[in-house]
Amino acid sequence: MRAIRFLFKLLVYFVLVTVAWVGLYALVPPPVTATMLLDENGITKEWTSFSDISPNMVRAVIAAEDGKFCSHNGFDTEAIQKAMERNAQGGRIRGGSTISQQVAKNAFLWQDGGFFRKGLEAYFTFLIETIWSKKRIMEVYLNIAETGIGTYGVQAGAQRYYNKDARDLAGIEAARIAAALPLPKKRAVNGASGFTRRYGNTIAARINVVRNEKLDGCIYK
Known part of the structure; x- marks a missing residue:
């Protein structure tokens, strides 16, 4: 019974702390993430409010990463099912993560890990949604996503690749940044060629x- 009470208290504390943590980040920018701290290339970032980010960038990441962003509750079950089917066939492992899931992972967790990390990711996804x-x-996604080697957020990416602010990104510029997001250390934005260009x-x-x-529609009324 003592062990059960201890585990129950531990669970209650965990829920209270995580809910408070997520609630805090609803109001203030995440100061740093585990991915940033573990990046051997350093950190270049500049928090930019949503109003100072071009709608082209917002629409580009919806087009590239999560077309159902405004209609799902954090999980795209169809995309997850398709990813599982592809992975069962072998080859390169692919995910079915939504933007919400990526934010949960990037803001509160770490990159690697198995089912335990994925379980926490689902929990934090539920909380932020x-x-x-x-x-x-x-807004958080566009500020903490890795956009290049040691570069985080679309403002830092826009400055690095185009020497302009995120609010001034043209459609093709935003699209090139979005195209590189899954593998920002390997896909060139400037002088993009091959797959990244297409x-x-x-x-x-x-x-x-x-x-x-x-x-x-959930963003621009």
């Missing part, structure tokens, strides 16, 4: 689809 607005989730062009075309079909 419950406590934060979709706009806040997107994928960036595809994302640039999809930006109009996101706008016209209101796939960003």
Whole structure:
């Protein structure tokens, strides 16, 4: 019984601390993440409020990473199922993570890990979808996502690649940054060629689809 009471108290403390942590980040920028701290290349970042980020960038990441961002509750079950089917066939492991899941992982957890990390990721995804607005989730995502070697957030990425602020990114520029997001250390944004160039062009075309079909309706009313 003593062990059960201890575990129950531990669970209560865990819930209280994590809810307070997520609640705090609903109001203030995450100061640093585990990914940043473990980056041997250092950290270049500059928090930028949502109003100072080009809608092109927002629509580009929706087009590239999570077309159902505004309609799901943090989990895209169809994408997860497809990823599981592909992974069962062998080859390179692919994920079905939404932007919300990526924020949960990047803001509160670490990159590597098995089922335990994935379980925590699901828990934090539920919390941010419950406590934060979709706009806040997107704002945090665009500020902590790795956009290059030692570079975090779209403002730092825009400055690095185009020598301009994130608010001034053109569609193709935002699309190239979005195309590099899954592998920012390996995919070149400036002078993009091959797959990254083709994928960036595809994302640039999809930006109009996101706008016209209101796939960003939870953000831009």
